[in-house]
Amino acid sequence: MTQPAYVEYPKIHVAVDCVIFTYDEEQLKVLLYPRNIEPRKGDWSLMGGFVGDRESLEDAARRVLQQTVGLSNIFMEQVHGFSKPNREPDERVISVAFYALICNDKHNRELVEEHKGEWYSITNLPTLIFDHHEMITAALQRLQHKASCELIGRDLLPEKFTLTQMNNLYNAIFQRTFDQGNFRKKIASLKVLIQTPYKDTSTSKKGAYLYVFPHNYVAPDCRIVKI
């Protein structure tokens, strides 16, 4: 409702924090930055930023991503609002977590290094400030859910990729091993990927066909279980 007398109610600092995923060295990785002030100096954190007066949460997240990895037009999704009154020690801040998917070979490495950003595998995260670990956990769950409803990879793999790479990406996302044969059959049954005439011979003598997503690929509706 939010009806009368707005002035009676407190205004609050609102921020966004970005869980930036990439896929590199057969691992799902998250971009982290070292906190450079006390308290918790040296602990790691997600990149974030405050929401401006005329900015939506999504706008703010896009701005942070642009400033962080130098990319616009990247996949991004709101995850959850974190709002415990004391979640930051110095000031009341409500923060909304987002996650983003970026191709490992497309982002601006200089920009990341300039701010001392480092990529950590999700299987081996360092100590994080505040509730940032919860944010990553929630973001990963969302990513897993998305990956279980549709074939992802367009935003994480190179433009051309082998089915083995796709398989390994899914292994990394779900932290388990999908059977090679069954995985390939599943992909084939989806009929979304396009096989190119090219082969990748870097990892095998036989060479593996490279595939691409169709340009107009839109994910089908989420097909969750029935009951």
Add this chain to the structure above:
Amino acid sequence: MTQPAYVEYPKIHVAVDCVIFTYDEEQLKVLLYPRNIEPRKGDWSLMGGFVGDRESLEDAARRVLQQTVGLSNIFMEQVHGFSKPNREPDERVISVAFYALICNDKHNRELVEEHKGEWYSITNLPTLIFDHHEMITAALQRLQHKASCELIGRDLLPEKFTLTQMNNLYNAIFQRTFDQGNFRKKIASLKVLIQTPYKDTSTSKKGAYLYVFPHNYVAPDCRIVKI
């Protein structure tokens, strides 16, 4: 990160809006309130409220629910943050939607009537203010997802209920018809409900056994599809 110089950044009004679901007359219903000021006077809205200085979003939603239906300890879940700068015409407000499930026969009807609240079937919603329709859509999707991962109903059905009632609840939530025989088999295979010796004879001559949830029922982990 949200690091230095908080004072440079704007503070913003933050609100919560509650999508309150109930199950009544074989329909999933949402509680709505008429807006009593211009603009959009007479249009319907969700019940909401601003977030206090020392309150989490969840605390604020619980407070609104208490004030609205007179119940505490009800199931409730954060859905999504809505933040377009112009989503409310008069003032910048970021609002986080929640959904809640309440038993139709347990809430405080006088309190609802006092504020002119009315229950609308999700299949027949009136015109709503701002982005409240989006909020309901998003909340319903969350509810469907929850219902597809675990057996819900404890918060929507009476304490004792028949399998037909449960079946109809699922029909209402998913807006489709689940086969009677298959639904019962599925429920049985879950082995969570407890059959009581009592029968409900109000809707059939034969009478249908009443079931209850076990007191310590906790939903199993979400079993989404594999790939």
Add this chain to the structure above:
DNA sequence: GCAAAAGTGTTACCGGTACACCCATGT
């Protein structure tokens, strides 16, 4: 007896899983 809702049984099919096997090729 009949209508109406509760409850059971039957069968076909599809998709997942496990795992064995074949293929192409550089060394």
Add this chain to the structure above:
DNA sequence: ACATGGGTGTACCGGTAACACTTTTGC
């Protein structure tokens, strides 16, 4: 020729869907 990763085939199992059937009881 053989090791290596790419790629295919098969057999089984369980869950789902469709639908026919039986049971109970009030009228």
